[in-house]
């Protein structure tokens with residue numbers, strides 16, 4: 492979720508009605524909510540008594556809410572404080588499994604949390620850890636070399652002034668530890684003559700959040716694992732909030748739902764079976780009414796696919812985003 496949101500607002504699950512209308516034909520089994528957050532999706536799915544939920548979230552901040560769910564829904568809800576890349580640690584009866592859902596990004600509670608420092612509206616030590624992290628934004632800003640910093644800002648934030656910002660960080664960190672408010676000032680000083688609709692710091696903060704939380708490899712590895720886990724006929728749903736995430740989700744569903752001939756001289760009958768069946772080729776977007784009620788939803792895109800066969804080879808997928816994974820491993 493975008494960090495520029497109004498911190499006074501309450502949390503609304505994004506594209507909830509659309510999600511429910513897509514998954515409800517599969518009701519009567521287990522759904523994995525990989526990003527429990529404030530439980531908006533889980534709650535709605537559990538309203539149907541035939542459903543059960545296995546929920547994951549990397550943030551310890553959701554534990555209290557998760558335990559309320561465990562009491563309320565007894566045998567139908569189980570929570571794990573894990574990253575979704577650790578889904579292999581969860582015991583799942585996959586003959587009951589109907590769907591795996593990823594609602595990426597951040598909840599309003601996380602954005603509001605000053606300690607997490609996800610937003611440039613906060614002050615104090617740089618952090619940006621969502622939960623179960625190895626490094627913080629402070630480690631990156633204090634230790635990463637100029638060239639790599641610039642690469643991260645450019646590729647993960649599409650920041651035009653990546654080089655100048657990286658240079659200024661290196662200069663200033665010799666004098667002091669750079670805090671959130673200092674980073675905002677550095678970016679403002681580099682971009683002082685630029686007039687854009689978005690806040691000067693949006694792109695650099697997005698890049699740092701992606702790196703701190705390993706968002707790219709988390710998503711790629713987990714989508715591949717989700718495919719292996721779900722039975723044929725089951726659904727994988729992904730809600731993204733920025734263009735890098737969406738490129739990954741789009742490629743995953745589109746590339747693996749196209750009919751491929753092993754040879755272009757073979758007739759259509761020689762085409763190998765597709766890994767996914769797609770009902771919607773285009774992403775599902777929030778309505779104007781939803782955006783009006785909850786402005787951060789404007790950047791959300793929902794994509795999904797129905798598993799069509801076992802044993803898909805995801806080498807193209809990994810190869811396609813190898814450059815992004817390489818940048819994440821610069822940490």
Ligand SMILES: C[S@@+](CC[C@H](N)C(=O)[O-])C[C@H]1O[C@@H](n2cnc3c(N)ncnc32)[C@H](O)[C@@H]1O
Nearest residue numbers: 504526528529530531532548549550574575594
């Ligand atoms: C946008 S919120 C989800 C909101 C939720 N669908 C709801 O209705 O309340 C995203 C949540 O995903 C969690 N998250 C993000 N990346 C994760 C990961 N790699 N593994 C586990 N949880 C993750 C965040 O901690 C956050 O709580």
